[in-house]
Amino acid sequence: MDKSEYSKNIKELRDWAKENLAKKSIYHGDFGKDINFTVTGIKEYLNQPHKYYFEKNHMIKSIQNIIKYSEYKGFTDYKGKISHIFEIEINKDKSWIIVNEREDGKATFYSISDSDKVLKNIKK
Numbered sequence: 002m003d004k005s006e007y008s009k010n011i012k013e014l015r016d017w018a019k020e021n022l023a024k025k026s027i028y029h030g031d032f033g034k035d036i037n038f039t040v041t042g043i044k045e046y047l048n049q050p051h052k053y054y055f056e057k058n059h060m061i062k063s064i065q066n067i068i069k070y071s072e073y074k075g076f077t078d079y080k081g082k083i084s085h086i087f088e089i090e091i092n093k094d095k096s097w098i099i100v101n102e103r104e105d106g107k108a109t110f111y112s113i114s115d116s117d118k119v120l121k122n123i124k125k
Contacts, residue, residue, distance in 0.1 A: 031073040
């Protein structure tokens with residue numbers, strides 16, 4: 002896939018996610034809260050660099066089930082922001098979905114990382 006095809010593919014995934022995910026939520030039993038999807042979080046997720054960038058981006062279409070069955074690892078407090086971490090696998094390698102907690106307590110889907118640094122100082 003050349004660069005223009007790849008850009009078109011990302012736009013199609015973003016448009017699909019805006020239409021099918023934005024303003025929706027998924028409940029994660031171990032986390033105990035709904036995780037809300039926003040356009041901002043969708044864009045951040047799709048733009049985030051990753052070892053398996055293509056595979057990660059195409060997961061957006063099944064992200065609700067992926068989150069539902071992910072392993073809740075705990076939360077980190079980074080510069081006054083609370084981020085909740087959920088472990089998944091992509092191509093048999095671990096990755097972590099990041100869900101930010103807003104000041105009002107609502108949880109918002111934010112991003113993904115393939116770096117285990119997100120586990121630093123994690124609390125349960």
